[in-house]
Amino acid sequence: MHARRRLELIIERMAAPRACKILETSGLTGYTVLPAISGFGGDTRWSRDADMSASSDMVVVVSIGSDDKVQAALTELERLLGSHIGVLSVGDVQVLRPERF
Amino acid sequence: MDIALATLLSPIVLFFLLGLAAALLKSQMTIPEAFAKGLAIYLMMSIGLKGGVAISEGDLGLDAGLVMVSAVALSFLLPVIAYALLRLTTRLNEVDSAATAAHYGSISIVTFVAAGQAINAAGLQTSGYLVAVAALMEVPAIISALIIAHRGAGQGENVAGSHRGELAREVLLNASVVVLLGSLIIGWISGAAGMKAIEPFFVAPFQGVLCLFLLDMGLSAGRGLRNGWRQLGPGTVAFALYMPLISGLLAAGVAALNGMGPGDAALLITLAASASYIAVPAAMRLALPKARPSVYLTLSLGITFPFNLIVGLPLYIWLARAISPGAS
Numbered sequence: 025m026h027a028r029r030r031l032e033l034i035i036e037r038m039a040a041p042r043a044c045k046i047l048e049t050s051g052l053t054g055y056t057v058l059p060a061i062s063g064f065g066g067d068t069r070w071s072r073d074a075d076m077s078a079s080s081d082m083v084v085v086v087s088i089g090s091d092d093k094v095q096a097a098l099t100e101l102e103r104l105l106g107s108h109i110g111v112l113s114v115g116d117v118q119v120l121r122p123e124r125f
Numbered sequence: 126m127d128i129a130l131a132t133l134l135s136p137i138v139l140f141f142l143l144g145l146a147a148a149l150l151k152s153q154m155t156i157p158e159a160f161a162k163g164l165a166i167y168l169m170m171s172i173g174l175k176g177g178v179a180i181s182e183g184d185l186g187l188d189a190g191l192v193m194v195s196a197v198a199l200s201f202l203l204p205v206i207a208y209a210l211l212r213l214t215t216r217l218n219e220v221d222s223a224a225t226a227a228h229y230g231s232i233s234i235v236t237f238v239a240a241g242q243a244i245n246a247a248g249l250q251t252s253g254y255l256v257a258v259a260a261l262m263e264v265p266a267i268i269s270a271l272i273i274a275h276r277g278a279g280q281g282e283n284v285a286g287s288h289r290g291e292l293a294r295e296v297l298l299n300a301s302v303v304v305l306l307g308s309l310i311i312g313w314i315s316g317a318a319g320m321k322a323i324e325p326f327f328v329a330p331f332q333g334v335l336c337l338f339l340l341d342m343g344l345s346a347g348r349g350l351r352n353g354w355r356q357l358g359p360g361t362v363a364f365a366l367y368m369p370l371i372s373g374l375l376a377a378g379v380a381a382l383n384g385m386g387p388g389d390a391a392l393l394i395t396l397a398a399s400a401s402y403i404a405v406p407a408a409m410r411l412a413l414p415k416a417r418p419s420v421y422l423t424l425s426l427g428i429t430f431p432f433n434l435i436v437g438l439p440l441y442i443w444l445a446r447a448i449s450p451g452a453s
Contacts, residue, residue, distance in 0.1 A: 038410035042286030
């Protein structure tokens with residue numbers, strides 16, 4: 025197994041394309057976007073079934089890559105989160121096929 | 126009084142109230158998200174087609190053109206008034222006020238559909254070109270609100286990852302505009318003969334589908350209200366109740382100046398009085414991401430939409446009759 029970094033970004037759906045573009049330009053080789061159902065934050069509860077426009081829906085963007093690529097993405101993602109609602113975390117993971125990340 | 130009671134006791138309003146009550150009582154009832162989106166597209170296709178067929182039968186003249194121009198001008202103006210009132214009477218900051226103002230200048234297509242039913246039930250006729258008016262009134266308010274917001278420092282910043290054209294695409298090519306205008310054009314081209322072939326799907330089941338959709342709207346409004354009420358002060362709640370009346374009065378003036386009939390006037394008043402909760406929130410998340418959706422969504426969907434449906438519609442029909450020449 026080989027050490028890599030895992031980036032997890034919970035962000036509003038409308039801003040997800042912006043986040044994904046940042047990941048792509050940072051050289052990360054892939055990411056996955058997952059839907060979120062409901063949550064609480066900023067003194068407000070939210071849920072997918074309370075917003076007809078789906079504009080306040082949240083998604084989770086997961087990407088795995090080398091430390092330098094994740095660091096490059098973090099600088100821009102920090103700027104993005106200056107404007108949009110979201111939570112970003114990074115952790116260490118082990119991968120089976122390192123050439124893919 | 127009869128119109129008010131008939132509107133309140135109509136199946137669409139009763140199903141809305143059922144959904145609202147279920148959500149406020151924390152019922153677990155849900156309508157699958159994808160199904161609800163399908164219903165919304167069906168309703169927009171149906172009214173677009175009907176409007177297009179009406180236009181193909183000679184519903185579009187100089188008078189209609191003047192109404193369209195007036196309606197667009199009104200949609201540009203309403204956010205300016207809404208913003209000024211929000212800044213004067215509430216504690217909302219500049220960005221929240223601008224984003225909320227955009228919602229109140231744009232329109233709610235579901236309120237428009239419900240109004241069409243109530244107006245027809247009141248024995249009044251409406252013109253097909255008003256579907257085009259509805260589509261045209263979706264966008265100008267967003268532009269007005271962005272101009273207002275960008276006057277404030279720091280609101281013109283370039284958000285990381287954004288790219289040219291994304292906002293224009295969201296605003297001009299959102300589902301409401303594409304489906305409404307697209308169906309209107311298809312109805313216009315195919316005419317009454319073409320409509321006959323698809324009538325069993327798009328006309329007969331319309332009322333039932335609307336009931337189902339309003340049930341979902343009630344659930345959404347109730348849950349939005351439950352989730353977001355903490356963000357609202359009394360002044361903000363009051364705004365969501367008096368702003369539709371101000372918009373409605375201005376639209377009544379426009380209708381009177383254009384000599385519109387009572388049915389068309391009632392629809393225009395309803396359009397102006399309604400607040401968007403589908404197209405504008407999406408645009409605001411891109412253009413003004415620092416604005417709080419819990420404020421503008423709760424106001425437009427949780428307060429103004431139920432207000433318009435239950436109290437507003439009979440009032441707007443009464444107002445339209447009062448200002449229209451020859452109306453009884």
